[in-house]
Amino acid sequence: YVVFGTTSGFSSTLNLSTLNGSNGFAINGIHSLDRSGTSVSSAGDVNGDGIDDLIIGADGADTNGNAGSGQSYVVFGTTSGFSSTLNLSSLNGANGFAINGINAGDESGQSVSSAGDVNGDGIDDLIIGAHFADPNGSKSGQNYVVFGTPRGTGNSDLVTGTSGNDSIEGLTGNDTLLGLNGNDSLIGGDGNDILDGGTGSDSLVGGLNNDTYVVDVAGDVVVESASAGIDTVQSTITYTLGANVENLTLTGIAAINGTGNTLDNLIFGNSAANNLTGDAGNDSLIGGDGNNILDGGTGSDSLVGGLNNDTYVVDVAGDVVVESASAGIDTVQSTITYTLGANVENLTLIGIAAINGTGNTLDNLIFGNSSNNSLTGGAGADSLDGGDGDDTAVYSDSSSGVLVDLSTGTGSGGDAAGDVLSSNIENLSGSAFDDTLIGSSVNNGLTGGVGADSLVGGNGSDNLSGGDDADTLTGAGSGDLGIGSIDTLTGGAGSDLFVLGGFYNDGNATTDGIADYGLITDFSTALDVIQLSGVASDYVLAASPIGGISGTAIYKVEVVDELVGIVKDVSGLNLTDSYFQFI
Template structure:
């Protein structure tokens, strides 16, 4: 026999033709046994085990494994920790007997045989009742038997007989319906509706207010928590009732006299704590089961519909026993009530207010509720519970029971039996052990009474005349079963010493167990030896315990407790936030009351216990035990020896730890503090795990966990462990089995999903959200976000006015609302569609169809791409790196790259822009604009609109082109053609040459030379446009035209040799008309001011002479005259300008 071992990595191991033992160890391994009788052990990881021929044993170990065999009588090992394994047994020999061997820790009652056609059609699934492990067997008849370690064997018939159709709800409201066979229906959370129908069904409501209907068969109905409706029609049914069940209602409509319907009471309830009551006002004809220790009720409609009540201790009440215990219910109001019972047994509830309850005869239950109540049971064996408030309980005969515990207030009992024989009166102490109760006798106040005091809460029960035989309570019983008789009480009596309302300097106890009350003032208390109780009262008190197990009552944050090492097992009860001094050897500190207060331990090992408020518990140095209560508590952990205890359903609690820590049971949140690289681990609840400023490893559990992470943090989550969320203020990639990611903070960070269906949320900055594999939901924020889409199930959500966003998709995609841009990725021939916004649609390397929408869209295309644009769909632009002709309804084309490619427009008014190479741009019927550079050529047909060339190089208009605009800042030139051109310069010094048409020329900024040619031309000029030279050689209607705001008063006209200069007053700008005085053909026929006034060329010299005469008369230059005598200047101008 060969032994073959793998490694902790991913191994591929082959057996021999003989018998083999193959061990995969760690990693995702593949094991082949081949021939022989082989034993294959996968170990950790997700393994594939194939036995081959022979009688093989396959054990996948942990992880999700595939166990496969093709022949022989094979054994498949399954148990706790196996994970979710799949069996594929393809052997068809009828003589083969294939067996599932169930491991240690699993009994037949814990193994469920289920069938789910949706997930494993034709097969069966074995589930464990107490774990999430499963064995998925493909093919129902492929497994002949199931064998347990206790020797039990199920054959095929037994397997079939146990087959249940399992249905499991969700955390929300579910509707689950069983079939004709036995079903196991689990509602989980929410208000669920469960119908068992036929068969022997088990219905588990879970949390929420559920409706359970068993139907036919002998059914078990357990509503769980919440107020549930439990209904059944036939069969011997069982209804589960326990503490925490809520207020449930049973409606059992079965009429078969042979049926035996049972209420099964949970382990927390004994016969003495279950009351059978009848209230015709609320449940006529029925009965109501009530618990002494909680508000839970089971309302049974129809008195005779339940045949028996069964307790966990084996006690069974039949209908006669139920009838014998029936009590009539009387209920008060929230005000002050007076309730008077009958001579029969009564169940009386005072509720709120200061109530007076009188039971009279019969065995009565008197529940005072809130308020200061008076309870008088009269004769009979009565049960008293004063509830909250300071209550008085009085009885005159019978064996009576007085219930008292935390929150009861300051109660008093007066029980007078006059030595009646057989009487046994009892005090039942709720929720406390003997160590929690102190017994005192105060000689100065009531010498014949004893007082029971709860150390943790301060509640008291004073038993009047206890030292008189007729007033004594015979027994004091505790929840742990301890019973104090008279001797036990006497042995525990303590001496009481009381100070004054002033400052008591020295209150010393004795060598016995003392109770010392300081009362008011700043007191000094010293217990000396013995187990003492020290209560300083009001004021800042000094309390010294001495030897013995001492108890300190603290009610002032300035109180000081002193206890030395070896001085006993000591406790502090505090109703205020309190910190022990550095080395105080106090073993236990307990917070009292309901206020949200805090506690800090000392340098020794402390136990710190919270109250029902929201507490912060810090044990200080040492290995401490921190135990919270019902509130939302915070535990500060700073030592690997610290431990935290929290009960179920006691608030949302958080551990703040400066050391590596794993959450214990019932604690929801973990926050790592400090700056050390430590780690945190959650539990099965919905945890919130937050890292500190270092690199942390955060490991969740079975719940829906939230991780708050930063740079360097690692999240570890197992398979099928809830719906989990990472909140990160740094770029983050989701690890396996984590569903959702939310980016936080204001940094431009990115988020990446995994193979699951992820939900990714961005922050206010520009994020890249990539869901990776799976159908993901991607939601950005206010920044310019990028969404990576790779699955048809991916969804992108973007709100209005939240940046300019881009989808990068490797599948055909249509932009959703409020997303501007789409970029196709990959190399597949996919398509992209825009929306109503101004989109940028970019293709990939394949042939794409890009379809725009109503906005002004931009298409970035390549080889084989086509653009689809509807009429009226905005002003659109194609960016192309190859020769391209615009399709219908697309206005503009921009050539990109550096290749010598060409662009062609359509019938619209196009803007055609070349790239850095030599391009041929061909327009169409519209008014086209050509953006050109060096080497470009423009092709325009006759009568195809009014077209414009925008050039960054010296350019001459070709045929059929009307306008030329020089762009950029280089000193370049422009030349027109025979058409009526508009020539415009740039910001540099340009030369503009028109030809034979009626041209319009503007030099723009810079000192330009402008030649209008032979037509009737217009030269435009404005402020700041430099010193231009106009060369006019023909035409009969040439003019220099000034921009608005330049009026005749702003112009200074002068002769400069043979030229005419037109200067703008107050600036260096002017126009020089060259050779004005050489020939009339060189003159412009008019000069037009910005206000529309015209100066004819024939009036120029007349105006110049008038200006010279005025200057001679006044001694002012014309510029000075404009500033100093504008009205006289206006008179001269008016005589010449028209």
């Protein structure tokens, strides 16, 4: 029986039968002949909750099938009160627990007591006597010391350990378990628990529901079961999520990194520069205020930048980049064809696939990869660098005509205004308006599209395609001899002007010049005009000398006539007809 102390005093007698829970309570044994109550004592505060506990010996109890092995019971004190009786059989870990004897006849629990704090961890311990135990034969007896440990209840507890190596269990309720120093073992139980081991290498074991683990050293180990809630690690160090943990939040101010797992992860950066990596799953990565790299991995991921200059790695079409205005100069690195969203300035194509990149209305910097890329800057003063491969700058979305000169790497008009093109851009594709596209010294492909376009190839073997409307196609630029250049000129629909001029005269009067000429692929005598330098008598017509190409060859009269052009698949031409023009 437990009789509560009181400041109001007692009468001369107290009948134990009057204990009703308010003035005390009875503690009932479990089985016949257990002899529960053989020894009783205060246990001190063995679970570290600030309330004294009880220990009760039952030296006749038969535990684990061993007759007379004995059993002791710890009853936790509580501020929530007791009923008039407490059955020892109802102890469930939250309100107390049993301590089993070992061997038959030991009569463990014949003597029980608080042992004080014998291990110096700040929590009271227990001592239990088993006077008939035989550790050395002849019933020499044995005593057992059980260390107290912080332990939660069924409520929402705050349990704080010591500077030593603590073992703390939260049970049910939304508990906060703090290990402080030492290598601690924290077990959360079934609530939404917070487990913070402190500075040691700690074991953090969650239970059901949504747990939060605080990690601050590499030796911390988080253990979480499958389908046991949505759980979060808060880490001050670089960290990779283990199995069954969904979310990661980087804390502190250090430049650290965070990596997810195969689940759908939610990963937050801190205020420093972080690398956030999602791995598999459809992840959400949210950067903080530093210069962050966000790589969602193989799933369809949401990548949200913060302040400063962030880099987003995109590898599937389902990836979504979210960036705020005036929040740094940001870059997407993409292994797939990609169009920049709002507020992102730069795009770099990575990998080896032939993919394309498109900018937005900002001043974009767009890089190609090692393959053939089409780069579209859009509005804004853009810088386009194709990298290796045969790359094309595209202006098909421009709302007005453009002038782009690959020989100077500059653009003006429409979407080309302010553009800078590196020497790694070999080809141009114009708008639906009147464009001027000028090539460089390498082999260029110039495509005018709709509109009356002027295409000038430069000093390489170029492919010029005018598209619809009346276009002017010039295979070589002013001052170029076209030496070694074989240009392909395709006017498309409309009345086109093919400018052969004197560009394909290599200046060597003793060779036939078949290494440099302009090939006109779609000449119409009813619509198109061929422009040559000089007068009609400076030229002669003959059959094409090039194998596999039929049509009419145009020669400049020299000691050995010089080939300047071939009109493919067209015969019966006459230099005096109106489709020839001489300047």
